[in-house]
Amino acid sequence: MASKARSVDPGEAVGIIAAQSIGEPGTQMTMRTFHYAGVAEQVPTGLPRLIELVDARKEPKKPLMDVYIKEELSKSEPKVREIAHGLESTLLSSLATIEEDFAQKLIRIAIDEKTISEEQISLDDIKKKIQKLASVSEGEEKNVFVIKPTKTTSLRNIRRLTNKLRSLHIKGIERISRTMIIRNADGTYRIRTGGSNLAAIMKHPSVISEKTYTNDIQEIERVLGVEAARQSLTNELKQVLDMQNLNVDIRHCMLLADAMTMDGKIKSIGRHGLSGEKAGVLARAAFEETIKHLINAAVHAEEDRLIGVTENIIIGQTVPVGTGLVKLKMKM
């Protein structure tokens, strides 16, 4: 608890202060994207990233992770490089040429044997993976698989199947597209990956799971739960602002993160999230989608208890914030 000299005053509109503290510097932020060489280009920073966080997008524009390797391995660059290579997801399209023959209604997959021997993948493994999608009949050569969908299959479905085959995951960790090695300050190495797959990376035997970082908040919520998501939302907000040399107290970021996660799931700031679920009809109507809210309120005979700020401004009464929170009755 804070000493009295430093304590907040009851009634303080901390929500508005937090919103202003994060929003006001928005005009000073850059729109530039950041370039992580070799992993992901154009990673949003500054304002676009802030908007991304606040929107609680399903997936960030450029997901990436920082993977820390267990101590004994992390000092050797080749070992780390080897691990990093193992993480990279290999798709069927990078191992084989896939052609579709619409006339005969079949798909021909010609595996490049040189590549798979480099990657140490056996033909059988690939076949097994493909078989999960469609039944395989051997082609003229050993390294060619042919898929013959039934005669009735539409051309569109063949194209769809081809696309699925192209992005068929063969080896490594799914959604991890690229990796690179970064030297830490203490001389050890860590891996930065383009694409994020927290659950799989954390299970990797050589990875320090508790140090693993991803910028995909939604994924953190899925894998580790809201509390983790809340914490990382705070961290990300603070980090975005810090990178722009904008000094914003961490408490504002925490309040925003807490507000976004207070119901046990991440909600965005905006009409589909927090603002759309507010108590007052008038408050919702005054924000966005005015007509929709009024119509639904009428049908369901909704009642606005006038407990929010906007509602009271609309009807011209004292706002329940700050000194307006105090009610005083005087015996006269």
Next chain:
Amino acid sequence: MIVQKMIDRVKFTLFSPEMVRKLSSAKITVPDTYNDDSYPIDGGLVDPRMGVIDPGLKCKTCGGKLRSCPGHFAHIELVRPVVHPEFGKVIYFILKSTCHACKRVLISEKQITELAAMIDADIEGEIKHKRANKCPHCGEKVPEVKYLKPTTFSLDKAQLLPTDVRDWLAAIPNSDLKVIGFDPQYARPEWLVISALLVPPVSVRPSITLDTGDRSEDDLTHKLVDIMRINQRLDANINAGAPQLIIEDLWELVQYHVTTYFNNETANIPPARHRSGRPLKTLSQRLKGKEGRFRYNLSGKRVNFSARTVVSPDPMISIDEVGVPPEVAADLTVPIKVNSWNLEKCKQYVSSTEYPKAEYTIRPDGKRIRVTDQARQEILDSLGVGFTIERQLIDGDIVLFNRQPSLHRISIMCHTVKVLPGRTLRINPVVCPPYNADFDGDEMNMHVIQSEEARVEAEYLMKVHNQIISPRHGHPIIKPQEDYVSGAFFLTNDETEYDRAHACQLLAIAGIYQLPAPDRGGKWSGKLLFSLLLPKDLSMTMKSRLGEQIIIKDGVLLSGSIESKSYENEILEKIIHMHGNDAGRRFIDASTKMALEVVTQTGLSVSLANYSLSPEATKKIEEIQDLMRREIDAAVIQYKNKTLERLPGRTLRESLEEKIMGITSKTRDDGGKVVEKNFGLRNTSIIMAKIGARGSLLNAIQMAAMVGQQAVRSKRVTRGYRKRTLPHFRPSDLGAAARGFVASSFRSGLLPTEYFHHAMGGRESLVNTAIRTARSGYMQRRLINALQDMVVMKDLSVRDSRGVVVQFLFGGDAVDPMKAGIKSTAAAPDTERKEETDV
């Protein structure tokens, strides 16, 4: 103000046709407005029973005149009912979830009881999933209901007329309606089909008289005339026994007019247009969006007692003052309650015929009387306790001052009035940062507070000196900048010393009237004079931007020169934490005056000479650039021979660009070193950059040495012609100049090609600024809207308006970011107004 009645809640419901008829003061029967003598027609759309908008006429319902009659609703009796277009979706949902035969909800009794028991049942989803093909109540097969937006429904390909829809909806039992989320007492679904259309009073849709004397009706009136006209034609056709086809056509036309009356932007419906071709602004358009009723008139309201003009700087007034032009002061008034202590003063105001005078008096019974020459004596005789006088604005009054965009709370602060000659509002330049104001023509608004409670709140919570520390980061936001920093630096320089006359002048201007003993053999050092501004118990050490150690001990500046970091932030912050906000204000007021006097006397300016390099330095710059060109050419050759080292994860081309960008930025940095060395600390531009007063080293480099690499999208310029940026270069030239390196300085002037490249980079940053303002503005609106109800409660938890806990303890530690800098062991800062004892 004593609040006796408060609105507790607002309920939203539907009107039944009966309710509409009950509410109505008149039934509209004529599809017309005014007759030839421009008198409202009875039964027309501006029937005087609805209220009047013409001066002189009286409302036939309440007898009120223009201002006093609030207006009364009327109604139109539609011969054939129509569907309310905005509720089309709702009607579709009900039709889909009920049986066409028995009108029961299409889920079994068992499911109904189950759903009713659930707290948070997703009724809509449940019905969609559990809907049977056969009605669970009557066993009838369920045909498909189709909805053609916005108002047409069909059952098994047969169109449902609005009458059919109404009859269907009317037959649904109340108990079933409750299941699907309706409150039948307030919202029976058949009311969604309109048979009596409510007509808003004329005051809602006033007509305007043009200069020619013609009347121009409001868009809504136009629309209502359309509805009436077709409605009458439909009536006539029905009575004449016209064929069903014609009747249905007309019926549909009524539906169209009603649809556009409610919302002229309905999807799939051509908007109704004015004669001029402009789409009409109907009910929806009036409410919606930024200029709609909600955001324009309800969330933001117009006010009286306000002023707006250009602002200009006045460093001699205190930071919490505002200079008000006499014209403004004479026009704005402050209500003063007359009591036994101020009775005489009030009488003086009333009796005065010039500037500080009373404009109005308000009697205890609430009657407002203007103070005129005729009425003055009479008012003076009756004036007593319980009256209120409205007197003109005078020095010391409390006002709010604001500059848009109001991005944060310190965009509106409370100032004390100081009436000053001139026609601008004046502020101390120190309060520019919170308002983000400058004086290139900025205008600001001033609001005069009208109630005692508001005045007290403004003074305690919004006064400028209480806002010196920003709640955003806990450091000063109101701080001396630019010339003040230069002044303080010159003042506290080691060499600076003053003779008696100068020392006296500097102290006097800062409000110090006692001269201390000289500390430098009959002369006074600048450090000594500056120390007199500091509290006696201030001790701190800090590192300055110049790398010096600044030491303050017991309120005496022992060593180091004050620059921006120490002046703006650290000293000011510490004074406020130790002695409170008002001490901070006094420090700012006094120190800025002294600093300003110092720069004024010293003189601080820049000239072309500031940016003229010596011949040797110029040569050195050329050498650096030559080296750069050679390096770049070498890299390009390597690239063309494919011998360039590839960076991990990059293409060869990207590697080249990366390398060249590195070379060009290094070149500018090297140029910077030359500039810095050549100019040294005697160059005012460099001084200002170093102490953080204004400008940066980069500015000096760009003016004196070279402008440097221009970039578009963080890359060298590539756009323009095929394989080259401008026709002056050879195709595929990847050299420095061809890709936007500006080797000239601003002082020497740019080559035409350089000028183009510079303009390309300049345009990008302009475009970015425009986009950024829009994007960040919307983000902030959303943030504010989402968080505005969150308040710290008495238990220091943060809750929203519903009372839902957001944080159990604000920020985890209940520390106010504004006060976070205070040492937790220290006692609360002394906020009492205690004048510091003069030295």
